[in-house]
Amino acid sequence: MLQLILSCAVFLILHLWVSGTPLRDRLVARLGEGPYLGLFSLASVVVLVWMLMAYGAARSEGPHAVWWGPSPLTLHIQLVLMLVAFLLAVPGLLTRNPGSVGQTGALQDPDPVRGVLRITRHPFLWGVAIWSAGHLLVNGDLISLILFGTMGVLAVGGAASIDAKRRRTHGEGWAAFEARSSFLPFGAILQGRQALRPAEFGLQALIALAIYLAALLAHPLIAGVPALG
Structure with a gap:
């Protein structure tokens, strides 16, 4: 359950706090558009897989x-x-x-x-x-x-x-x-x-x-x- 909560929190932070704010603009200015998009996409996939695995693990833990x-x-x-x-x-x-x-x-x-x-x-x-x-x-x-x-x-x-x-x-x-x-x-x-x-x-x-x-x-x-x- 803790892994599910953590993964969902990271996913929201990544997309709403990093991607959708001026922080993104600063990262793009420092890294460049292409490298930023590559790193962001990779991070998104990794965290999404983490979320799905954590959801499956939480379901198998027992009654909720x-x-x-x-x-x-x-x-x-x-x-x-x-x-x-x-x-x-x-x-x-x-x-x-x-x-x-x-x-x-x-x-x-x-x-x-x-x-x-x-x-x-x-x-x-x-x-x-x-x-x-x-x-x-x-x-x-x-x-x-x-x-x-x-x-x-x-x-x-x-x-x-x-x-x-x-x-x-x-x-x-x-x-x-x-x-x-x-x-x-x-x-x-x-x-x-x-x-x-x-x-x-x-x-x-x-x-x-x-x-x-x-x-x-x-x-x-x-x-x-x-x-x-």
Whole structure:
């Protein structure tokens, strides 16, 4: 349990305190953009593996406090949430996005807000947040709260951190991108600043659906429990 708490704390510190603050700017100035990104990526992978191993070890330690569990209703809700999460996260990875690492040049595109970015400028991170919320809905034990809660906080906090970082480094270009997009999913669409155009990411959505179905079938191998009850 202690290892899980420590690994989750380090993961949050690494992404919210190091990556999303002026400390990152100072590290980049000293190390250079490429070496910094390489070291940061390596550290992220190492800590993520640590988190997953610590979660598995904590599960095997014995019974833990449980405040709620799955029900037929929440299991069905979770399946819907997981589909939404995949429909955001997968197109988010496949879409050129100024908020992604190494893609800030997209700010110079004639129309940088395309496809799933019309829904939110942080589709992948919101996908992770919804994925975390869905797992918390049916896993009310202490170790799940720690792991999935960490991932949810990281996703939402990371999205806000990216906005703050890009405002510092790209000024008016990022401000124009923000004006045509939204932090919250569907925010710009509801405010009339954007229009949903499914045709722009239809193929990506089909890929997301295929991965979602594969994840459902492979869930016993991935997590040790069936996703379909």
